[in-house]
Amino acid sequence: AQSVTQLDSQVPVFEEAPVELRCNYSSSVSVYLFWYVQYPNQGLQLLLKYLSGSTLVKGINGFEAEFNKSQTSFHLRKPSVHISDTAEYFCAVKKAGTALIFGKGTTLSVSS
Amino acid sequence: EAEVAQSPRYKITEKSQAVAFWCDPISGHATLYWYRQILGQGPELLVQFQDESVVDDSQLPKDRFSAERLKGVDSTLKIQPAELGDSAMYLCASSLRPSSGTGREQYFGPGTRLTVT
Numbered sequence: 469a470q471s472v473t474q475l476d477s478q479v480p481v482f483e484e485a486p487v488e489l490r491c492n493y494s495s496s497v498s499v500y501l502f503w504y505v506q507y508p509n510q511g512l513q514l515l516l517k518y519l520s521g522s523t524l525v526k527g528i529n530g531f532e533a534e535f536n537k538s539q540t541s542f543h544l545r546k547p548s549v550h551i552s553d554t555a556e557y558f559c560a561v562k563k564a565g566t567a568l569i570f571g572k573g574t575t576l577s578v579s580s
Numbered sequence: 581e582a583e584v585a586q587s588p589r590y591k592i593t594e595k596s597q598a599v600a601f602w603c604d605p606i607s608g609h610a611t612l613y614w615y616r617q618i619l620g621q622g623p624e625l626l627v628q629f630q631d632e633s634v635v636d637d638s639q640l641p642k643d644r645f646s647a648e649r650l651k652g653v654d655s656t657l658k659i660q661p662a663e664l665g666d667s668a669m670y671l672c673a674s675s676l677r678p679s680s681g682t683g684r685e686q687y688f689g690p691g692t693r694l695t696v697t
Contacts (some may be wrong), residue, residue: 472622504688510672511584512623551633558622565634565678567613568686569624 470495470561474571478529483551489544489574499561501542502568503533506556515557518542529553554578568575582606584689586672592695598660601692605654605674611635613686614647614657617669625669629655629679662696669693 475490491569493499500519504512516527523535533544556575560568585604593599605612610631615623626645628636631652640647644663649655659666673686 484688495685509691509693511586511690512673515657517685525624560622565635567615567625568630568673570624572622573620 470499470563470569472559472561472569472571474557474559474574476574477572478575478577481576483578483580484548486507486547487545487549487553488574489557489576490558491544491571493540493541493542493559493561495540495561495563497563499563501533501535502560502562503527503531503542503544504558504560504570505529506558506573508555512558515544544553549578551578551580584672584674584687586689586692588671588692589690590695592697595664595696596661598658599662599694600656600658601670601672601674601694603655603657603689605672606687608676609674609687610652610677611675611684612649612686613673613675614655615671615673617671617691619668623669623671626657632664659694662694664696667694667696696697 471494473492481487494532502517503515506512516525518525518535526532556573558573559571612629614626617623621645626640627647629649647657669691671691672689677682
């Protein structure tokens with residue numbers, strides 16, 4: 469079975485600072501990896517995904533993530549955050565044809 | 581841009597009452613998912629449909645929850661009777677039919693926030 473661990477429940481940062489949200493996963497088979505963002509009382513929006521190929525994945529809103537198979541990690545990064553990036557971020561894994569398995573989420577709080 | 585539609589957006593009900601949620605996936609999406617998200621946690625799968633057939637309902641509390649997708653398009657999730665612990669966000673998602681070796685992106689609706697009093 470697959471599982472996801474988001475290592476930080478809350479990450480406070482100042483505007484224009486860099487940020488990294490950490491995600492580790494476990495699986496006995498090959499999986500696909502995703503990061504979603506959720507704003508209050510809204511559904512989830514896909515930020516980026518890793519299916520295969522280049523281990524550095526670029527997504528929307530200036531976010532990127534790096535797949536590290538040896539460390540079973542998929543950390544999300546942004547070089548300079550904005551107030552509008554304040555939200556809940558979820559890392560997720562899945563096998564082909566199955567549902568997503570989510571981590572518990574990381575609350576990113578950006579202040580001025 | 582096509583979106584997953586859900587209704588109602590908010591629902592307040594008393595415990596022991598029946599409640600139903602509706603989801604209309606993106607046109608052409610054969611796979612439909614219902615997730616439950618308890619406050620402060622990540623979503624967890626309740627049921628997955630492929631067309632009108634249930635693919636995975638292993639986490640669905642079948643004594644009180646039911647889900648259907650009769651014509652393979654829209655779907656209804658029902659709870660009867662509702663319990664206090666059912667208070668959560670119920671999210672619907674859809675995706676294209678899975679192809680071998682691919683990870684199809686899931687598109688999420690806005691969710692239904694259920695409060696059981």
